[in-house]
Structures are given as structure tokens and as C-alpha cells.
Amino acid sequence: MLRFLRVEHLPLIGCLEWELDPGFTVVTGETGAGKSLLIGALGLLLGNRADRSLYLDGEKTCSVEGEFFLEEGAAETLSSLLESSGADPCEEGRLLVKRSLPASGASRQFVNGCSTTLTVLRQVGDSLLDLHGPHEHQSLLQRSSQLFLLDAFGGLQALVAHVGEIYEKLEWARRREQMLSDPERERRRLLRMNVIQEIGDAAVRLEEEEEILRELELSRHGWKLLEMVGELNALLFTEEGALERVSRARRVLAGWSSLDAPGAAKAEELLEAAAVGLREMETLLIDYRERLEVDPERLNALEQRRSVLEGLKRKYGPTLSDVLRTLRAAERERSEEEEELRHHRQLAEERPGLERLFEEAYRQLSEARRRVGETLTQKVSHELAELGFPRAEFCVDWITRPHPGRRGAEEVEFLFAPNPGRPPLPLREAASSGEMARFMLALKTVLAAVDHVPILVFDEIDANVAGETAWKVGAHLRNLGRQHQVICVTHLAPVAAQGDSHFRVRKEHSAEGTSVSFERLSLLQRKEELARMLGGKSEESLALAERMLSGGPRPASSSIRRQED
Structure with a gap:
């Protein structure tokens, strides 16, 4: 989880320290209050390209620093990446990431106090956090990630490993066979x-x-x-x-x-x-x-x-x-080569048998994947209907590889069409940012148990959402927060009411200029914030906000409206 975020000299925000909790965290505030700047700061921390006109405050150096705590398995995996790049490994699951952007010159990146490259920072970010919304940082847009998650969802890892093992043996036999006729070797x-x-x-x-x-x-x-x-x-x-x-x-x-x-x-x-x-x-x-x-x-x-x-x-x-x-x-x-050639000839004799085993294994994997793909399609379609896409189309497109490899004979592409009458397209081409965020929420809900990215950030997930769908969006986020750390920027009271913790962003004006404040809300403050989001601090809105926070019955959809931007 992201435990702590520190921002220095970011325009409007200035200097900010944010201590986060596990589970489902909501961030609210009026339109234009600066919520997007906060999400942008997270993107900078994880290697997104910096727009200096937005993120630099005069001649001062802007910096973003995050402290993460990782579970044992994730810490070991990330430590291997860090050690290979020259950075210190994680100690007791603690990871420190920092990025500094001077007014001029290139940015500098640090992981666990060691200077590193932007490429390594992005690799670290890809393993830690997905941003869904206008500031996209989405691992699920990549075909390789989609295939990995489909295999994990179907419990096909052992079958994939079996295919990979036979493939490696077959490739070894092929390479050895090629050596027998290698002109340079013969020379x-x-x-x-x-x-x-x-x-x-x-x-x-x-x-x-x-x-x-x-x-x-x-x-x-x-x-x-x-x-x-x-x-x-x-x-x-x-x-x-x-x-x-x-x-x-x-x-x-x-x-x-x-x-x-x-x-x-x-x-x-x-x-x-x-x-x-x-x-x-x-x-x-x-x-x-x-x-x-x-x-x-x-x-x-x-x-x-x-x-x-x-x-x-x-x-x-x-x-x-x-x-x-x-x-x-x-x-x-000569003696060693003669022995090696005897071994190569033996492997060459075994190659036809390995090819038959490999073909049988990857065909078995392909059949299993298509069954899993059908199940995934049904479950994601159900979740999409729950989230306000009753007629959306989701499907898994199978792309045959020219040559089967260690991960089988196909790649996958998740296709999505949010509106009827239009053909489904790859995720990166299919929808607006709000629609994409809700699609990702549906997909993440289905894949929550196998998705290896621990931190999910959703921005503008409530675009074009109201009423009963808003409650369902909030429920999905709350459930997702049981297996991931979820951060959601929202304008909807039904979504915000279901958060485990609640922060408010507020823009303040003074003689010295404009700044953004950021505060954790108490239970009373949450009620007042929800009432504001419901239309104003009237007795009816306050009473409705209190019922929402206490887990009482849902209000009728006609009594909930999104505050107009």
C-alpha cells in the first residue's frame, strides 16, 4: 500500500503531506479544486512525463516522494528488480520512491535512496499502481498483461509453465541441431x-x-x-x-x-x-x-x-x-566437440517427439484459455451491467501467433464497446476516460483475486453516472478495497459514502494568491461534505448523508443528484 505521499512546490498545492490508510479511500472537492493535480503528482512519482507548465512552481524544484509498504512476495519480486538496477532492496517491505523536477534540466529519480533511471522508475510504478482516468498508467492496456491475467483468472499457470518447459527443451534441440550445419562452426x-x-x-x-x-x-x-x-x-x-x-x-x-x-x-x-x-x-x-x-x-x-x-x-x-x-x-x-556432436545428434533425433509434445501441450492450453475467456466474458459483462452498461459488449479476441512460443500459440486482446451499434475495440481505443475507468472497475472486480498490481487509482469514474448505478459503483470499489488499496476521486455522494477514509480538496483564495488545502474528514465533516455533494447543507441533505454513512437504506434514485460542475 501507499502509506505516505509528500509533495513539495507543486503549483497551487505547494507543500503537502498525505498519510493514507489501507482499503478504499475517497477524495472529493468542488470542480477545479485541484484533485487532478493530486492524481498528477502520483503519476509523476511513477514515471509519467512531466508537463513543466503544470508541475513547476517558478524556479523551485518540484518533488514528489512516496513511501510504500509491500507484502513479502511483492517485496521479494521488486527487490530483484532493484538489485539488478543497482538500487538497494526493500527492507522489511518498505519502499521509498522520490522524483525531483528542477526548473531546468532533466528530472532525477531515487528508489530507496539510490539514484536510478526513469525506465527503472516506470518499471517500479507498473508493478505498484494503476491509474485509471485521464492520467492513465494502466497495465491492463498491454496485451501481455491481459494474457497473464486471463491465465491467472483461470488457474492456468501450471499448464502455461508446462508449455514453457517443453518449448525450452524444443528450442534447445533446435539450436543444437542448427549447430551441426553451422558454416562458421564447420570452418x-x-x-x-x-x-x-x-x-x-x-x-x-x-x-x-x-x-x-x-x-x-x-x-x-x-x-x-x-x-x-x-x-x-x-x-x-x-x-x-x-x-x-x-x-x-x-x-x-x-x-x-x-x-x-x-x-x-x-x-x-x-x-x-x-x-x-x-x-x-x-x-x-x-x-x-x-x-x-x-x-x-x-x-x-x-x-x-x-x-x-x-x-x-x-x-x-x-x-x-x-x-x-x-x-x-x-x-x-576436437574431443569435446565430438562428444558435443554426439549429444547434438541425440537431441536432433529427439526433436520430432518434442515437437509432438509441444503441439499437444499448447493446443490443450489454447482450449483451456478459450473456456476461461468465455467465463471471463460472462462475468465482466455482468459487472458492466451492474455499473451502468446494460448493453455494453465485452469480448476476448484471440490473436494467433505466427509461431507458438513459451506462452502458447496465441495472444489476447480485450475488446469493449460501451454503446450498442458499434463494434468492440481494443481497450485503449474503446471509450472515454470515465467509461474506461468504470470498465476497469468491472474488470478489476472480476480479476481482483489474481491481479498483482496492489494499488488502484480511479479518476472520473462517475462520469455520466447517477442513481442506483452510483451505489453499485461505490459497492464495487468498497469490495475491491478488500484486496487492493483503492483511491478514488469522485463527485458522487453514494460513492464517497462507502469509503473507508475520506479526504477533501479545497481551493482557497487570499491576498497572496490561490492555494489548495487537503484534509482528512471526521465523521461529522464527512456528513457535511456528502450533504454538499447532494445539493447543499439542507436538513434533508444532512439527514440523507447521515443515513448513507450509517449504512442505512439507500435513498430513491430521484433524491440523489450529482452536483453540476
């Missing part, structure tokens, strides 16, 4: 296979690059190295080489040792080590020379292999580690 698959084949065929080893470089270096300098090895061999191992000289030295050393063994021992040890080292050197040179075979074909093969590795590094590198990492990633993606 990526071929690129991946090329990568795997190119790197796989190359049989890359991480350590081979260093081996190739070393072997290439040896191959490029093979002849020079052979020459050097040959020269070393000649110096060390020919007849005049170092090994022969060491052998002769050992014979001389043997004579020295025979004459002075202790003195020659160290020299003999060193000479023996030199001989061993030269023999090892000889073995090394032989092995190296055998490995140093100069083969032009081998050199060419090494160069080609090096070129292959460099090409792979340019494409998938910059190192062989990166090349191998690319290969492993491509193989992993």
Missing part, C-alpha cells in the same frame, strides 16, 4: 583439423631443436674440423709424434729408475699419466672423426627440418613448447 572445425594434422605430421619433439642446431653447426664446419683432427693426429700419434716420444722417454726413465729409484719415482708417475692421456686422446679423435662424416644430403635434410620447425613456430609459437601446447588444445577441443 572452425576444419581449421582445427588442419592444426592437428600439420603439427601431428611434423612429429615435433621438444628437445630436437637444440640437437638440430648442434648437428648443423658441426655439418657446416665438417671439413675444417677434419683437417684439425688430422693435424692433431699427426702431431700426437705418427712415428715422430708425441706418443712415440713418450715411449722413448719411458725407456730413458727406466734407466734413471735403475740407478735412483726414489728420485725417478715421481717423474715415472707423471710420464705414465701422460701416456694414458695420449691413448685416451687417440680414442677420442678416432670416435670424433667417425661421427664427423660430411654428408651433403644429411646437411640438406637438417636444413629442411629446421625450416619446418621455424614455420610451425611462426604460426603457433613463438617456441616449440607453444606449438605443442597448441596441438594439445586443438586435440582437446
Whole structure:
């Protein structure tokens, strides 16, 4: 419910604080007293476009602030919207909404103290309040809302959810099936296979690059190295080489040792080590020379292999580690894709069965909706007759979707013709504001238990209404107030008498200018206000007003007349 409304610097109204009650609230006052400005302030709070010529008071900033208290379910739903938009969620069901309109520049909006966009403010307003009258803010004018309410009225939510569940499965299968023939997917698959084949065929080893470089270096300098090895061999191992000289030295050393063994021992040890080292050197040179075979074909093969590795590094590198990492990633993606494709093929095989289930489900939903539509038509037509439209026509128009979706195969459009002889039209085109307000009252009465919008505001609902119909309008509003917070601006005493609370708007003139006052009426003040609305504060009017407030018998229709504007 709307618990509190504060308005600042609105022309005529000035600064106003309004504390509201649950149930059915009526607002009365003479024509031109400023009631429409109050309704306009509510519209501003909920995101309606601001007419600066009407809502700005000089250079001052106009602001409208409302405090709402929500039931647990509504608070959770709205908190999700607020959190997704960056605003603070509702705490203990309390919601604060504020809108400021400076003399120049764009308006500013705040929800729970956090700045937000006008779009978010309108979304909040759509979930909280419907304005019916010249300042329209009506969720029921939208086809999506009409279908939602019809389903809720008929208790079809489980069937709608079933259709949506099958539809999601079917769409998933369709999307997966499309992926099998997606040209872009096939292009990526071929690129991946090329990568795997190119790197796989190359049989890359991480350590081979260093081996190739070393072997290439040896191959490029093979002849020079052979020459050097040959020269070393000649110096060390020919007849005049170092090994022969060491052998002769050992014979001389043997004579020295025979004459002075202790003195020659160290020299003999060193000479023996030199001989061993030269023999090892000889073995090394032989092995190296055998490995140093100069083969032009081998050199060419090494160069080609090096070129292959460099090409792979340019494409998938910059190192062989990166090349191998690319290969492993491509193989992993191939494996995942093969598994996914197996799953997609399975889904594609299931799709015909899902299509049959979906068709059966949405046809069942369509049949149920048409039965509910007939019931809704009968009930709303009955309520319209009660509200002064005995020959009005209301019907539900079914619009077939080109392609059935998650909410079924059709949309609905509520059609209404207030006067006989004219075809019924969509609600937004069908009637004047007063007729539309009464139609909405009839529809809201039927849908009261399932309508999720908690606050309903009716303006000019009593246009062209008098007598018995006025009593029925008031009774409908009172009953509607048991499930919603209802605010009604009215000129009819029979409507005002049935309110749970009553406020009066009065225009006052002074030397300083014109202003509007707004007050809650006591029981005595209500009686006087009703008497005024009945034609004046005569004894008869006061007595009639008292009977109306006490719930006494209704006066004859001839004794009730609307005060002329």
C-alpha cells in the first residue's frame, strides 16, 4: 500500500503531506479544486512525463516522494528488480520512491535512496499502481498483461509453465541441431583439423631443436674440423709424434729408475699419466672423426627440418613448447566437440517427439484459455451491467501467433464497446476516460483475486453516472478495497459514502494568491461534505448523508443528484 505521499512546490498545492490508510479511500472537492493535480503528482512519482507548465512552481524544484509498504512476495519480486538496477532492496517491505523536477534540466529519480533511471522508475510504478482516468498508467492496456491475467483468472499457470518447459527443451534441440550445419562452426572445425594434422605430421619433439642446431653447426664446419683432427693426429700419434716420444722417454726413465729409484719415482708417475692421456686422446679423435662424416644430403635434410620447425613456430609459437601446447588444445577441443556432436545428434533425433509434445501441450492450453475467456466474458459483462452498461459488449479476441512460443500459440486482446451499434475495440481505443475507468472497475472486480498490481487509482469514474448505478459503483470499489488499496476521486455522494477514509480538496483564495488545502474528514465533516455533494447543507441533505454513512437504506434514485460542475 501507499502509506505516505509528500509533495513539495507543486503549483497551487505547494507543500503537502498525505498519510493514507489501507482499503478504499475517497477524495472529493468542488470542480477545479485541484484533485487532478493530486492524481498528477502520483503519476509523476511513477514515471509519467512531466508537463513543466503544470508541475513547476517558478524556479523551485518540484518533488514528489512516496513511501510504500509491500507484502513479502511483492517485496521479494521488486527487490530483484532493484538489485539488478543497482538500487538497494526493500527492507522489511518498505519502499521509498522520490522524483525531483528542477526548473531546468532533466528530472532525477531515487528508489530507496539510490539514484536510478526513469525506465527503472516506470518499471517500479507498473508493478505498484494503476491509474485509471485521464492520467492513465494502466497495465491492463498491454496485451501481455491481459494474457497473464486471463491465465491467472483461470488457474492456468501450471499448464502455461508446462508449455514453457517443453518449448525450452524444443528450442534447445533446435539450436543444437542448427549447430551441426553451422558454416562458421564447420570452418572452425576444419581449421582445427588442419592444426592437428600439420603439427601431428611434423612429429615435433621438444628437445630436437637444440640437437638440430648442434648437428648443423658441426655439418657446416665438417671439413675444417677434419683437417684439425688430422693435424692433431699427426702431431700426437705418427712415428715422430708425441706418443712415440713418450715411449722413448719411458725407456730413458727406466734407466734413471735403475740407478735412483726414489728420485725417478715421481717423474715415472707423471710420464705414465701422460701416456694414458695420449691413448685416451687417440680414442677420442678416432670416435670424433667417425661421427664427423660430411654428408651433403644429411646437411640438406637438417636444413629442411629446421625450416619446418621455424614455420610451425611462426604460426603457433613463438617456441616449440607453444606449438605443442597448441596441438594439445586443438586435440582437446576436437574431443569435446565430438562428444558435443554426439549429444547434438541425440537431441536432433529427439526433436520430432518434442515437437509432438509441444503441439499437444499448447493446443490443450489454447482450449483451456478459450473456456476461461468465455467465463471471463460472462462475468465482466455482468459487472458492466451492474455499473451502468446494460448493453455494453465485452469480448476476448484471440490473436494467433505466427509461431507458438513459451506462452502458447496465441495472444489476447480485450475488446469493449460501451454503446450498442458499434463494434468492440481494443481497450485503449474503446471509450472515454470515465467509461474506461468504470470498465476497469468491472474488470478489476472480476480479476481482483489474481491481479498483482496492489494499488488502484480511479479518476472520473462517475462520469455520466447517477442513481442506483452510483451505489453499485461505490459497492464495487468498497469490495475491491478488500484486496487492493483503492483511491478514488469522485463527485458522487453514494460513492464517497462507502469509503473507508475520506479526504477533501479545497481551493482557497487570499491576498497572496490561490492555494489548495487537503484534509482528512471526521465523521461529522464527512456528513457535511456528502450533504454538499447532494445539493447543499439542507436538513434533508444532512439527514440523507447521515443515513448513507450509517449504512442505512439507500435513498430513491430521484433524491440523489450529482452536483453540476
